[in-house]
Amino acid sequence: MATTWKDFLDQTEKPDKFDEKSKEIIEFVNFQLRSKRHIVLVTSGGTTVPLESKTVRFLDNFSVGSRGALSTEYFLKRGYAVIFLTRNRGLRPFLRHVPKTNILDLLTITDSKDVKVKPEYEQKILQVLQTYQEIKNENLLLTVEFQTLSDYLQLLKACSVALQPAGNQAVLYLAAAVSDFYIPKDLMPEHKIQSSGGPLKLSLQLVPKMLEPLVKEWVPDAFVVSFKLETDKDLLISKALQAIDKYQHQIVIANLLETRKKEIFVVTKETQDHVSLSDADIKNGKEIEELIIDCLVEHHHQFCSVENV
Amino acid sequence: MATTWKDFLDQTEKPDKFDEKSKEIIEFVNFQLRSKRHIVLVTSGGTTVPLESKTVRFLDNFSVGSRGALSTEYFLKRGYAVIFLTRNRGLRPFLRHVPKTNILDLLTITDSKDVKVKPEYEQKILQVLQTYQEIKNENLLLTVEFQTLSDYLQLLKACSVALQPAGNQAVLYLAAAVSDFYIPKDLMPEHKIQSSGGPLKLSLQLVPKMLEPLVKEWVPDAFVVSFKLETDKDLLISKALQAIDKYQHQIVIANLLETRKKEIFVVTKETQDHVSLSDADIKNGKEIEELIIDCLVEHHHQFCSVENV
Incomplete structure (x- = not known):
């Protein structure tokens, strides 16, 4: 029988610094409520699913989080405050406008040993940096990171519950590419799977759909947007x-x-x-x-x- | 029966810009040979294994490429030129010394609207940048990127063959975490696997060991270092x-x-x-x-x- 969402959340460990993160989320929501702002939770990037408990291998998906990162910028532009729940190595809002991925290629050393942005990039970066610093100073963006499927689902619940007081002012924009399958802890090998054992057979269980408790129990008054990605039209x-x-x-x-x-x-x-x-x-x-x-x-x-x- | 390395390479597509990359590699090797430098190929980061041909899901492993990135720095310090064959989103040499991962948090806008590194980070970044620019100016580091298992293996062969003329002056330092398993193209579903089909059963085949042709055929005179990572002592x-x-x-x-x-x-x-x-x-x-x-x-x-x- 498929696992229920309650069992799934009960049986998986909370992510590192869960209490600290939960507190930050609640404080951020309260701050926005006092300022009477709409708040959106944007989830972004793919979740990983470990295949071994001392994890060497995992299942992942193609998402780098472009949809979430870009959407966050446009929500901010429209006056919403954003909780950006993102895969740890996912794309970040604003950062994508920076023309080089390697910071060191952006910088130059002046004659007086100052480290400056190269003149050819300066105008572009100045623009992004101004917007970024404004958002930061006004406390309009909170970034919360996850990596695994279970970290994501635990934090999704924490964010949703924190948004309950915002009622219909809250939007949930669930753009993260959440795995449909996982291997329950009790079916997972402890050590790295050996290739000498020949071809590998994996059996993955269905992940319970969290949209159900999210809509019915965690944030019943919020405006909820989910995503459906297919390859077959x-x-x-x-x-x-x-x-x-x-x-x-x-x-x-x-x-x-x-x-x-x-x-x-x-x-x-x-x-x-x-x-x-x-x-x-x-x-x-x-x-x-x-x-x-x-x-x-x-x-x-x-x-x-x-x-x- | 398991696939041979020849069949594997014949049956998988060459990565994007393969010819361009191969040419760059050969030119880099020739340049180092003229300067009588030892050359090391450092492979770094994990390979992905697609589960669908229009890929939504893939298998990956934990490696972020720390071993490869750090080793590259120390090889350069010891006077070796380095071909750094790295996972596209893997850790890069030198970049890890930069104290913030978000460039925008490193920069500040001066009164005269210049964009500079914040004073608290300037000393650290100045140091890294000097070394990085020296290495670049002397053409001692060539970075070649891969993502999937097949891209990696195709490029590994190209690098190895290019290193043949270096004879025993060449070192191969194979730190990449290469998948042991894959799904052959003809056994792969075209479209995204549907979760409505219930639990997911995957059957993965063994990847042929490329160390065999590498040592015997591609670079028979080189000094070859492979890695063994286990969780069981x-x-x-x-x-x-x-x-x-x-x-x-x-x-x-x-x-x-x-x-x-x-x-x-x-x-x-x-x-x-x-x-x-x-x-x-x-x-x-x-x-x-x-x-x-x-x-x-x-x-x-x-x-x-x-x-x-």
Whole structure:
């Protein structure tokens, strides 16, 4: 029989510094509530699934967290405060505008032994840095890191519960690529699997869907957006509708692996909006996340106003 | 029946820009040969193994490439030129001395709108940057990136073959954590595996050992160092000796997952040296890679002088 979400959370260990992180999250939410800001939890990047308890090998997925990082920037632009729950080595908001990945290639030593950004990059970095420092100074962005599936799910619950007091002002934007499968601790070998044993057979169990307790118990009043990524076009919309029907949350963003950077579908119980970049948009460097967030902010405002009536 | 290395290389696609990268490698080797430098190929980081052909999921391993990145620095210090064959998102030499991972946290805007390194980090970064720029200017380091298992193996062959003209002046330091298992293309599902199918059963085949053709055919005269990482202490030395016996190369560095940052064994056909950091070393920030490289350089010099007699 499949594990329930309760059992899963009870049976997996809490991540390092869980209490410290939980406290930070609660304080951040309280600060935003006092400032009457909308708050969004953006989850980002893939989760790892260990195959051995002294972990050498794990299952992972392709996500580097572009969707989450970009969306965070656009939510901030629209005035939302963001809890950015991200894979430890995932892409970060703002950082992506920095033109070189190796910091050392960005810097130069002046005659007076100062270390400065090279003149050719200075204008670009100055811009990003100004925005980044503003966000930091105003305390609008809290970054929380995870690596494994179980760390992610424990922290997702902590963030969700912390957002409960925000009621319908809270948005959950669940862009992380969460593993569907895992190996329960009691079925995991302790040591590194030996290749001398011949071909490897793995049997992975289904991860319980946390969207269920999230919508029903943890943040029942919040505006919840989940994602559906497929590679098969024919399954896309039907799977999105199934999810809405099953979990009764507000929105599914449906997207295909190959075209996800230029088109998506915003699916609600009643509507299906096709959101895409035009050729001119692409040429001008516009990003699909800007359109997604614009669309969601509208849906969220409507959601708040209907509820307030 | 298990695949042979020939079939594996024939049946997997070459990585992006393979010809361009191969050309760069050959030019780099030729440059070092003209300068009469020893050259080491350092492989670093883990390889990924796709589970679907339009890849959403893959197998990976814990390695972030610390061993390779640190060793590269110490080889450079000892006068070797280095081809650094690294996982795309792996740790880089020198970069690890930069105190913040987010560049934006390192920088400050001056009153005159210059972008400078914050004063508290300037001294540290100045040092690293000087070394880094020297290495770059003298063309002593070539970085080649891979992600998947097959990219790695294709590039490993290209580097090895390029090093053939260097004879015994070439060292291969194979620190990358290469997957033992993979799913052959013809057994791979095209689309994302559906969780609605219930528990997931995976069957992975053994990856052919490339150390065999590498030692016998690609670089028969080079000094070859392979690695053995285990979690079970009782298997460690016997597995290292088995490898030496099987592949007939010069050295296996044997290490345990949990203690790998403070002790290793340098295993040859005739000798087993225990190399470890003392408590005082650890306190002083000494790194095990410095001791490993010192030990290997000695072995390599001996190897060259014996062959030259």
